[in-house]
Amino acid sequence: MEQQVVIAGGGPVGLWLAAELRLGGVSVTVVEERMEIDRRSKALTVHPRTIEVLASRGAHEAFLAEGTPIPGGHFAMLDDRLDFRVLDTPFPYTLSLPQARTEELLEERALALGARMARGHRVTGFTEHADSVTVRVEGRDGVPYELRAAYIVGCDGSRSTVRTTAGIDFPGTPATVVGWLGDVVLDDPPRPGFSAFGPQGGVMAVPLPGGRHRVVGVSPDGLTTEWPGDLGMEELRAKVVAVTGQDFGMRDPEWLSRFGNATRFAAQYRRGRVLLAGDAAHQHFPAGGVGMNVGIQDAHNLGWKLAAALGGWACDGLLDTYHTERHPVGAQLMEHSRAQTALMTGFTPEGLDLRSLLSGMIATQPAFNRALSERLTALAVAYPPADPVAHPLTGTRAPDLTFTGSANGLFARLRADGYVLLDLTPDRALAGLAGRRLTVLTAALDRPPAVWAGVRAALIRPDGHVAWAGTETDDASLAAAARRALATRRRP
Incomplete structure (x- = not known):
């Protein structure tokens, strides 16, 4: 096949x-x-x-x-x-x-x-x-x-x-730490976002659908290279009590497991x-x-x-x-x-x-x-450009830019099968570049981020990162720079 x-x-x-x-x-x-x-x-x-x-x-x-x-x-x-x-x-x-x-x-x-x-x-x-x-x-x-x-x-x-x-x-x-978790019912659950940490270990409790909680943590006895075997309910209870002083009415385990820190x-x-x-x-x-x-x-x-x-x-x-x-x-x-x-x-x-x-x-x-x-959260991920003198936006994640007079931001305009060229000039200087695998979006930015100041055009990759940004004040020079950027980034 x-x-x-x-x-x-x-x-x-x-x-x-x-x-x-x-x-x-x-x-x-x-x-x-x-x-x-x-x-x-x-x-x-x-x-x-x-x-x-x-x-x-x-x-x-x-x-x-x-x-x-x-x-x-x-x-x-x-x-x-x-x-x-x-x-x-x-x-x-x-x-x-x-x-x-x-x-x-x-x-x-x-x-x-x-x-x-x-x-x-x-x-x-x-x-x-x-x-x-x-x-x-x-x-x-x-x-x-x-x-x-x-x-x-x-x-x-x-x-x-x-x-x-x-x-x-x-x-x-290899693993030198073994953590533990249990998906259980808690009759007396802690507040949302609960965590506790001290000399006896650390515990978090996270609500799950269906009335369960995930109780997850680490303990000093988990600092080991030896796998301790399967986790049992009473061991889980003892670990939680050692850290918090209570078991929150823990019962009815659906899943008990251990995990390591092998990297x-x-x-x-x-x-x-x-x-x-x-x-x-x-x-x-x-x-x-x-x-x-x-x-x-x-x-x-x-x-x-x-x-x-x-x-x-x-x-x-x-x-x-x-x-x-x-x-x-x-x-x-x-x-x-x-x-x-x-x-x-x-x-x-x-x-x-x-x-x-x-x-x-x-x-x-x-x-x-x-x-x-x-x-x-990976919002800071940026891919260094090949050109050392490229605009600082090049390679960064484009935010969900908003456009004057439009309810849809940039994310709604992206395409998986081609680039989006933002034409931010008032006279549609780049409209003629539209073609296969390229959408030209002519718009004005509504409250642009400070790092976008002076940008008159930007080429956005399918994954939402900036491939090129242009600040040329002359429309002809800007269009020429956009064509060069397109020529090195995709075949027509």
Whole structure:
């Protein structure tokens, strides 16, 4: 069976990638080993940048309707929470939504757009050729078969078969911390946003649909390289009582689990016709609820580039920029996770004092709160431009710019299969540049951000990042600069 792309793994990352590829006109098969979506949700949080990603494709409304907005987030279980209300986004909050429901919504979208889903099937390996990949799959009945595709993308988790078969190194550090969690009923639940931390450990309680809570934490006895075995209900109760002095009426566990802080990072996100995204590319301690979000953002960066390469409109080297842009983001994720792990295991007097110091800075230093919030939510992600004299906006995430006389902002105008050229001149100087894979949006900015002062045109990539910004005051010079920018970024 011929497919342009085979995606191994049908979690949130693979599903968003499948939808993006379909919007770009690419045929895609998602091969997922699970027969059905796992109801035990690892992730519970959708971050502001991920909501922006969804909004840029008109896919956010269902998430907003079902998720619970929380105007902040925790960093390493510090007492003072980050305040997201100061962020420059239409969505200055996280959404509390179980991963199982996120997967359902994303699968519905991918299937509606024409992606093929092979549930109960498993990628067992592949052979790469000069112009294609032959993917070996074990079917639901155990009978092997093959799929032929132009590319294979591994979205198949930290034990990725795709990464292993490709021979891509996954270096890092082993687990030295073991955390724990339980999805339980609490007859006497704590207040929303509850967390507690002290010499006996740290605990958070997060409400779940159906009247349950997720109780999650770390303890001094978890500072070990030995796996303690399965978590039992009475052990969970004892750990919570040791920190908080009570068990909140804990009963009826639905899921008890442990997790470690093994941290590994793929050396390459692309090798030939093989690409990696999400947990297949980066494994880390689940601090701050960022893992799924970074994976979806990987897929958002990759989707349009892969579609452009297959559609023949990619500029030279575009697909290679997936690694050069997202690999540093993965490295920053590793740094953040390790830093939070150190703080979340700071049970000594020195560790407790460090936590108190940083928590106080979040509460009293607005610039620190904002900088940390922008990094945690990925709103600060910017891709360094190849041209050292490019406008400072180049590579940054474009905000949801609003336009005079229009109810729709920039996110609603973005397209997955082409660029948007903002013509901010009063006399429509760039209107004649519109064409295949390029929409020219002539408009005036309503209350433009300070960093956009003097910008008369900007080229916005399908993933919402600025590809070029022009400040030439002469219309002819501006149009010439726009043509040069287009010529180096996409084929007509």
